[in-house]
Amino acid sequence: MYRKCGLSLRCASAAVLFSTAMLFSLAASAGALQPEQSVLHLYTEYSPPGEYLDSNGEVAGATVELIKLLLQRLDQPATIELLPWARALERAQLEPNSGVFETVRNQERETRFKWVGPLKMHTIGLYGRNDVFNGRQINPIVSNNYLACEYRKSVHVNTLKRLGFAEGRNLVLTVNHGDCFKLLVKGRVQLVVLNEAGFAERQLQMQQAGYDLVFLQPLNQVRLYLALSVDIDDSVISRWQQVLEQSYLDGSMRALYQGVYSEQMINRLEQFAIERQMPLQ
Numbered sequence: 263m264y265r266k267c268g269l270s271l272r273c274a275s276a277a278v279l280f281s282t283a284m285l286f287s288l289a290a291s292a293g294a295l296q297p298e299q300s301v302l303h304l305y306t307e308y309s310p311p312g313e314y315l316d317s318n319g320e321v322a323g324a325t326v327e328l329i330k331l332l333l334q335r336l337d338q339p340a341t342i343e344l345l346p347w348a349r350a351l352e353r354a355q356l357e358p359n360s361g362v363f364e365t366v367r368n369q370e371r372e373t374r375f376k377w378v379g380p381l382k383m384h385t386i387g388l389y390g391r392n393d394v395f396n397g398r399q400i401n402p403i404v405s406n407n408y409l410a411c412e413y414r415k416s417v418h419v420n421t422l423k424r425l426g427f428a429e430g431r432n433l434v435l436t437v438n439h440g441d442c443f444k445l446l447v448k449g450r451v452q453l454v455v456l457n458e459a460g461f462a463e464r465q466l467q468m469q470q471a472g473y474d475l476v477f478l479q480p481l482n483q484v485r486l487y488l489a490l491s492v493d494i495d496d497s498v499i500s501r502w503q504q505v506l507e508q509s510y511l512d513g514s515m516r517a518l519y520q521g522v523y524s525e526q527m528i529n530r531l532e533q534f535a536i537e538r539q540m541p542l543q
Contacts, residue, residue, distance in 0.1 A: 305353050306325075307347040324522040325382070332505050355491075408453055507538055510532050511532070
């Protein structure tokens with residue numbers, strides 16, 4: 263079950279021991295778990311609507327629910343802990359039998375983890391407030407008057423730097439994922455990096471503050487993964503991938519994602535699984 267914590271993400275984390283063995287009788291579970299199975303330690307960050315703390319201080323979210331479903335189907339006991347992103351990524355790299363979600367798979371990280379996914383596929387872009395940009399699509403880097411924001415350790419920091427943003431001049435780097443959006447709402451920065459998966463929720467939050475969130479410039483297409491530690495056997499990684507793709511094919515992922523993430527992204531994931539099955543037919 264979930265371990266409750268305070269609502270402050272800076273001073274506390276939420277850990278949940280999720281053991282599928284508890285879902286069955288002791289007699290059944292004794293034969294289900296293999297002797298060598300140990301508790302898998304998973305880390306994530308505050309990134310609604312995929313990962314957040316609910317009103318009871320418990321780790322929740324659409325992506326968290328998908329991970330829990332996979333753990334159940336794998337008969338894998340696990341903990342899920344919500345931390346600032348830099349710390350979550352560091353722990354997953356240093357600790358055996360661990361992992362982190364959801365993260366971009368790139369050349370720098372490729373050999374540091376073993377990969378399961380994608381969990382999500384979407385477009386990343388620059389967004390701002392309508393009172394600053396008047397709803398117009400604009401190239402924001404033409405003026406140093408615009409201040410961009412992204413959280414430290416994000417892969418998108420390098421993308422912003424390639425566009426001409428520099429820390430200390432027109433780029434603010436924060437510790438937590440949601441800090442930049444809070445600064446945008448308050449008008450302390452003018453540009454943030456967002457993905458289409460969370461746009462609806464962010465737009466609602468912006469409208470509650472009296473503004474509209476407007477899309478300004480596409481940055482890239484990304485796929486987000488579960489990254490598991492390199493000590494985990496390849497056969498286990500293969501089983502993870504199989505149950506993930508099966509959730510895309512049997513409607514389980516759709517049931518969890520629908521109404522939270524875009525229909526376009528759900529369709530992309532289902533198509534990904536279908537195409538992966540084709541060579542096997």
